[in-house]
Amino acid sequence: MKIIICSSKEELGRQSAEEGATILRQVLAEQGQASIIVATGASQFDTLAALVAQPDIDWTRVTGFHLDEYLGLPMTHPASFRGYLKERFVDQVPIKDFHYVNGEGLDGSGDVPAECERLSKLIRAQPIDVAFVGIGENGHLAFNDPPADFETEEPYLIVELDEDCRRQQLGEGWFDSLDAVPREAISMSIRQIMKSRHIICSVPDERKAQAVRDVVEGPVTNQVPASILQEHSNARLYLDPPSASLLENRS
Numbered sequence: 681m682k683i684i685i686c687s688s689k690e691e692l693g694r695q696s697a698e699e700g701a702t703i704l705r706q707v708l709a710e711q712g713q714a715s716i717i718v719a720t721g722a723s724q725f726d727t728l729a730a731l732v733a734q735p736d737i738d739w740t741r742v743t744g745f746h747l748d749e750y751l752g753l754p755m756t757h758p759a760s761f762r763g764y765l766k767e768r769f770v771d772q773v774p775i776k777d778f779h780y781v782n783g784e785g786l787d788g789s790g791d792v793p794a795e796c797e798r799l800s801k802l803i804r805a806q807p808i809d810v811a812f813v814g815i816g817e818n819g820h821l822a823f824n825d826p827p828a829d830f831e832t833e834e835p836y837l838i839v840e841l842d843e844d845c846r847r848q849q850l851g852e853g854w855f856d857s858l859d860a861v862p863r864e865a866i867s868m869s870i871r872q873i874m875k876s877r878h879i880i881c882s883v884p885d886e887r888k889a890q891a892v893r894d895v896v897e898g899p900v901t902n903q904v905p906a907s908i909l910q911e912h913s914n915a916r917l918y919l920d921p922p923s924a925s926l927l928e929n930r931s
């Protein structure tokens with residue numbers, strides 16, 4: 681895992697998006713098509729804003745996959761990740777296909793296992809070139825809270841959200857109360873994320889400093905799910921000075 685400490689949050693957004701765009705242009709030139717994974721949350725604001733502004737990416741040949749979503753939240757809810765991605769990404773570029781995770785089940789029917797199955801089938805058929813992800817204050821990767829399942833081969837899972845994770849969502853201002861934060865979600869699995877050829881992980885802000893230290897300098901353990909990124913040969917972790925502040929080795 682390569683660590684890049686940027687001079688500011690905005691610079692982190694610019695550099696991570698430029699790296700992603702460079703890879704995408706190259707993959708499109710070589711393969712004629714590309715597939716990406718996109719994450720949500722406050723940590724992705726600058727990366728996504730810079731990504732949609734990148735020149736010379738033929739989005740009509742790119743397929744996107746949604747990383748994770750709360751169970752039962754309608755797209756109109758301010759915290760809906762589908763709503764977030766539609767506004768900040770899908771509506772901004774002429775993307776070929778974007779596969780949203782419907783937390784209300786297959787076609788909104790409430791059948792969540794069927795929705796996981798639908799998405800799993802789609803992503804199994806489509807090797808991922810670049811995954812844009814973040815990490816949580818509790819070290820989670822997507823919605824795989826500790827202790828994360830490092831073994832399952834299922835691409836999409838139903839997961840329980842722990843209280844730290846739910847408190848983070850409340851702290852970011854997406855919900856009015858802790859009770860309003862859903863207790864379950866659909867998440868892409870750790871193994872599926874790790875299958876991506878390139879991983880671009882954007883992690884700004886002081887509130888992530890301890891998680892960053894654990895992910896970078898601690899052991900690989902499912903108690904710190906994103907520590908698995910140490911084992912990926914093409915993972916890049918973009919930090920700003922506050923999120924890097926607890927690292928012992930900052931060179």
Ligand SMILES: N[C@@H]1[C@@H](O)[C@H](O)[C@@H](COP(=O)(O)O)O[C@@H]1O
Nearest residue numbers: 719720721722723814815816822
């Ligand atoms: N489940 C989301 C992920 O999609 C995101 O990549 C990560 C970082 O989150 P945030 O940007 O809110 O800090 O965890 C969130 O909770």
